[in-house]
Amino acid sequence: MNNGYDRSRHHGTVVMTTSTLPYMDLFSVFKTKDYSLNFGRAVSMEGEAYFIWRNQIINLMPQTRSLNR
Amino acid sequence: MSNLASTFAISSPNGKVYIGSHDRDYDWQYIKLYEFDGGINQLTELPRVPHGVVTPKYVYATDQYLYIEGGLADVEVTDRYRYNLQTGIWEKLARTLPLTGYNNAMKPFPYKGGLYSFGQVNLDDPYNSLQVFNPISEVWDLVKKFEKNGSLATNEPLLIGNDLYLLYGWENLKVDMRTYEEQKITNLGQIAGFYLCYKRAAFYFQFGDTLRFDTDLLI
Numbered sequence: 001m002n003n004g005y006d007r008s009r010h011h012g013t014v015v016m017t018t019s020t021l022p023y024m025d026l027f028s029v030f031k032t033k034d035y036s037l038n039f040g041r042a043v044s045m046e047g048e049a050y051f052i053w054r055n056q057i058i059n060l061m062p063q064t065r066s067l068n069r
Numbered sequence: 070m071s072n073l074a075s076t077f078a079i080s081s082p083n084g085k086v087y088i089g090s091h092d093r094d095y096d097w098q099y100i101k102l103y104e105f106d107g108g109i110n111q112l113t114e115l116p117r118v119p120h121g122v123v124t125p126k127y128v129y130a131t132d133q134y135l136y137i138e139g140g141l142a143d144v145e146v147t148d149r150y151r152y153n154l155q156t157g158i159w160e161k162l163a164r165t166l167p168l169t170g171y172n173n174a175m176k177p178f179p180y181k182g183g184l185y186s187f188g189q190v191n192l193d194d195p196y197n198s199l200q201v202f203n204p205i206s207e208v209w210d211l212v213k214k215f216e217k218n219g220s221l222a223t224n225e226p227l228l229i230g231n232d233l234y235l236l237y238g239w240e241n242l243k244v245d246m247r248t249y250e251e252q253k254i255t256n257l258g259q260i261a262g263f264y265l266c267y268k269r270a271a272f273y274f275q276f277g278d279t280l281r282f283d284t285d286l287l288i
Contacts, residue, residue, distance in 0.1 A: 012104065012113045012115040012116060013113065013114045014112070014114075015112045015113060016110075016111065016112040017109065017110060017111040018110045019110065020110065021107075039072060039075070041074040041077070041078040042078075043078045043079065044080065045086075048107055050086060050105070050107065052073055052074035052078050052088060053072075053073075053074075055072075055073050056073070057073070057112065
């Protein structure tokens, strides 16, 4: 099954480790009028949500208030 | 690197996030792959994906493997690879994808212990399909083809309970995952940007604004 492209058993190179991630409130993260925000990607898991934008991984913390339009 | 997640960012059953990045400005001929562990806030670069695809057709993860399948390089590629998350070894799958002639990525999502995928499978057949992943044979089986074409406006399908929300723009769909019955949603207005599903609620991001929509209002 192994095609021989990469037989390394190393899981890789640590690029970044921080004690805390940049934090942004979910409702304020897009207040910045920066079109490049539309090229970011949001990822959610149980109890966690991240927004990956440019070179940053941002810890999102959704609030409970609803802003229906 | 100008955009860490320019190609994809997916969550995995192991609680980690897998990120693909391709940047033509840096003349990369392949996707750079990263693993983000939010428990220790650590970003690790993983061994590169073996093929030169820069826009994969499928990217998804199981407990054991990260799969990157098909897509476009200079030409369409049908090779499928899986990365063993325990050993850190790339393996080529024996079965390839059919040629699709299309570069729109499928959108995999987990549901009740299974793995599903939604999107346009083939250029010659623009209608959207729901597929389910068979973890034994490692192939995608058709569940249902819908009378809806076009590509989703969302980064991922939104699953809230048993309801799958497929957001395109003007006309959107809700699919009951228990019966696969579909229902059109037309009162959401035009949408763009992307979405995040978090704790059974859906958040809508658009340039300059962030909204949470109440799914009770969608019908």
